[in-house]
Amino acid sequence: MEAQAQGLLETEPLQGTDEDAVASADFSSMLSEEEKEELKAELVQLEDEITTLRQVLSAKERHLVEIKQKLGMNLMNELKQNFSKSWHDMQTTTAYKKTHETLSHAGQKATAAFSNVGTAISKKFGDMRRK
Numbered sequence: 001m002e003a004q005a006q007g008l009l010e011t012e013p014l015q016g017t018d019e020d021a022v023a024s025a026d027f028s029s030m031l032s033e034e035e036k037e038e039l040k041a042e043l044v045q046l047e048d049e050i051t052t053l054r055q056v057l058s059a060k061e062r063h064l065v066e067i068k069q070k071l072g073m074n075l076m077n078e079l080k081q082n083f084s085k086s087w088h089d090m091q092t093t094t095a096y097k098k099t100h101e102t103l104s105h106a107g108q109k110a111t112a113a114f115s116n117v118g119t120a121i122s123k124k125f126g127d128m129r130r131k
Contacts, residue, residue, distance in 0.1 A: 090096055
């Protein structure tokens with residue numbers, strides 16, 4: 001009996017097919033007329049609230065645009081600020097610091113090597129002129 005109860009009490013989340021089955025189920029026959037009326041009233045109220053919230057959000061977005069215009073903020077300025085912040089954030093990471101240090105050290109060694117090669121070539125040309 002316990003094994004049967006275990007199968008009924010699944011702990012896995014609903015899968016896509018389970019959700020489809022629940023969505024297509026007709027629960028209206030299980031509701032009384034009073035419950036149906038209450039749900040319809042709640043549905044109308046929720047739709048009204050959503051409409052009001054959309055209107056409020058739209059008004060706030062317009063106000064936001066007006067304030068940004070007054071402050072001289074535009075899309076290009078925001079992009080510059082975002083890029084600057086992102087660049088600064090990236091430069092402060094440990095990986096960037098280590099890479100920068102390694103490349104800097106490699107650059108110094110390469111500069112020294114090129115300098116030595118240049119000196120050797122100059123010396124060879126000088127030796128060739130003297131001969």
